[in-house]
Amino acid sequence: MAKEFKNKRGPKRRAARGQLRAKGKTTPGTHVPVLLQEVLATLKPQPGEIVVDCTLGYGAHAVEFGRKIGPEGRLIGLDMDGGELAKTQRRIGIGGARKIFYHKNFSEIAEVLKAEKLEGCDIIFADLGVSSMQVDNADRGISYKSDGPLDMRMDKRLERTGADLLTTLSQDELSKALWELSDEPDHARIAEWIVNQRRVTPITQVSQLVRLVFNAKGITERTWQKQQKTSRFGSLHPAARTFQALRILVNDEMKSLITLLEVAPSCLRPGGRIGIISFQSGEDRLVKQAFNQGLQEGIYETISKDAIRPRTKEIVTNPRCSSARFRWAKISAPGTTGS
Numbered sequence: 001m002a003k004e005f006k007n008k009r010g011p012k013r014r015a016a017r018g019q020l021r022a023k024g025k026t027t028p029g030t031h032v033p034v035l036l037q038e039v040l041a042t043l044k045p046q047p048g049e050i051v052v053d054c055t056l057g058y059g060a061h062a063v064e065f066g067r068k069i070g071p072e073g074r075l076i077g078l079d080m081d082g083g084e085l086a087k088t089q090r091r092i093g094i095g096g097a098r099k100i101f102y103h104k105n106f107s108e109i110a111e112v113l114k115a116e117k118l119e120g121c122d123i124i125f126a127d128l129g130v131s132s133m134q135v136d137n138a139d140r141g142i143s144y145k146s147d148g149p150l151d152m153r154m155d156k157r158l159e160r161t162g163a164d165l166l167t168t169l170s171q172d173e174l175s176k177a178l179w180e181l182s183d184e185p186d187h188a189r190i191a192e193w194i195v196n197q198r199r200v201t202p203i204t205q206v207s208q209l210v211r212l213v214f215n216a217k218g219i220t221e222r223t224w225q226k227q228q229k230t231s232r233f234g235s236l237h238p239a240a241r242t243f244q245a246l247r248i249l250v251n252d253e254m255k256s257l258i259t260l261l262e263v264a265p266s267c268l269r270p271g272g273r274i275g276i277i278s279f280q281s282g283e284d285r286l287v288k289q290a291f292n293q294g295l296q297e298g299i300y301e302t303i304s305k306d307a308i309r310p311r312t313k314e315i316v317t318n319p320r321c322s323s324a325r326f327r328w329a330k331i332s333a334p335g336t337t338g339s
């Protein structure tokens with residue numbers, strides 16, 4: 001299979017990636033780390049360094065960071081999902097490195113470093129979006145794959161659920177979000193259907209939203225399933241983009257990323273590195289712009305030239321990583337900044 005996809009370019013390659021993504025299966029209750037070798041090879045964690053893993057999740061990246069920084073190193077893990085954080089905290093060992101975990105949004109990284117009495121760290125790493133544990137938990141309503149309440153909050157302290165937003169946002173706001181946060185081509189029609197539907201019944205369940213998207217797109221679930229069986233490459237689920245946009249909105253994910261990108265340079269020690277994996281074009285654009293601007297202003301000494309994408313081999317074993325893009329930047333040494 002790996003060979004089959006290896007030399008495909010353009011639409012065929014994108015379709016092949018889409019098909020693999022649609023299959024996405026991970027052992028329940030676990031998460032496979034994305035682009036692990038590329039992350040370690042570029043961020044180069046060294047013995048004794050301080051690493052902030054902004055998105056601890058299952059801790060799979062953190063464990064590898066821990067091995068590299070060793071007993072003299074220090075790992076600070078953040079996650080806005082208190083439930084998963086507690087499970088990971090109980091389970092992981094990280095090669096003897098000192099570790100501490102915070103139930104915090106990564107936009108608060110500066111406050112965390114202050115609480116740890118640290119002036120900075122050597123590595124900031126963020127693997128954006130949701131973990132497989134969150135996607136696979138039907139009670140969270142993050143995925144279109146199984147029915148449940150349209151909650152979508154990664155952090156239960158957040159006030160508004162997906163169902164709340166579907167009730168309160170205007171048609172224009174919904175349409176804009178669907179376009180800007182997930183490139184949904186049928187954004188206007190879906191927004192119109194949501195507003196018409198909620199006049200009749202509140203949209204509170206995953207299955208309701210899935211059905212509504214199919215209706216807005218003028219296809220039935222049956223027709224789509226049939227197409228999947230016969231088409232060579234398969235395609236993204238019709239509701240995938242709608243669910244992604246709503247989840248990003250519920251968790252205010254863009255705002256957190258913007259804040260992280262703004263404060264990161266002041267949280268890194270001389271020689272420090274930052275690496276971010278994103279899964280959506282809007283996020284990747286923000287990362288790329290911030291790193292480019294930082295390079296121009298002399299804040300960063302070097303940045304990744306292009307986004308690093310998973311190889312076909314990785315996508316075949318972990319289809320969920322197919323849209324991942326990794327970028328990194330290295331802070332300038334003191335006295336070399338343009339300011």
Ligand SMILES: C[S@@+](CC[C@H](N)C(=O)[O-])C[C@H]1O[C@@H](n2cnc3c(N)ncnc32)[C@H](O)[C@@H]1O
Pocket residue numbers: 031032033034054055056057058059060061062078079080081084104105106107127128129130131132154253256257
């Ligand atoms: C893709 S998973 C990370 C997986 C992790 N790298 C691993 O190897 O297991 C993303 C995690 O980041 C958390 N998260 C997303 N946005 C966050 C934010 N703004 N602040 C803190 N945690 C966040 C999610 O709750 C989720 O657990």
